[in-house]
Amino acid sequence: xxxxxxxxxxxxxxxxxxxxxxxxxxxxxxxxxxxxxxxxxxxxxxxxxxxxxxxxxxxxxxxxxxxxxxxxxxxxxxxxxxxxxxxxxxxxxxxxxxxxxxxxxxxxxxxxxxxxxxxx
Numbered sequence: 001x002x003x004x005x006x007x008x009x010x011x012x013x014x015x016x017x018x019x020x021x022x023x024x025x026x027x028x029x030x031x032x033x034x035x036x037x038x039x040x041x042x043x044x045x046x047x048x049x050x051x052x053x054x055x056x057x058x059x060x061x062x063x064x065x066x067x068x069x070x071x072x073x074x075x076x077x078x079x080x081x082x083x084x085x086x087x088x089x090x091x092x093x094x095x096x097x098x099x100x101x102x103x104x105x106x107x108x109x110x111x112x113x114x115x116x117x118x119x120x
Contacts, residue, residue, distance in 0.1 A: 030101060033075045038083075038096070038117055040069035045103045047071075057118040060087045069114045073101040079119040087116050095120075 029046035033039035039053035042065075051073070052065040060066070074081045074096045085091035094110045096102065105111040 030073050030075070033073050035075055036077050037075050038072070038081045038119075039075060040065060040072045040114060042068050043070055045071060046073065046101070057089075059089065059116050061115060061117070066115050067112050070105055070111050071101075071103050072096060072105065072114075074098055076119065081117050082120045083110070083114045083117040085110075085113045085115060089116050089118050091115070 029041070032046075033051045033053055034055075036055045037051075037053040038055075039051035040061075041050035041052075042048035048070070049068075050065075052061065052069070053075075054061075061069075072081075072083070076098045078098065080098050081096040082089070083094045083096060085093070092110075092113075094105075094108055094114075102108065105113070
């Protein structure tokens with residue numbers, strides 16, 4: 001059975017970010033993600049190795065970040081993201097709205113799961 005998860009609004013995510021750490025620290029690390037990119041980090045609250053990202057679809061994110069992403073940010077300018085557990089945009093998926101950030105993918109049962117993503 002295919003499982004799809006939805007992400008709450010960017011405003012709601014800011015509240016989650018404030019619980020996990022200071023907004024200033026989160027904003028500083030989110031700033032490392034270039035405009036028009038979807039980025040991921042190995043650790044909570046946009047820290048650790050990263051950001052790993054792309055402005056285009058990724059049918060396979062690569063050996064190093066594969067199944068190691070714990071926090072994400074959609075810094076896209078016009079599109080949302082659907083991240084997938086498996087290569088070639090298959091398996092369970094997670095929707096990340098434009099401008100949304102998730103400081104802890106464990107809250108969505110998607111920690112260390114992302115293998116591919118596409119702009120939708």
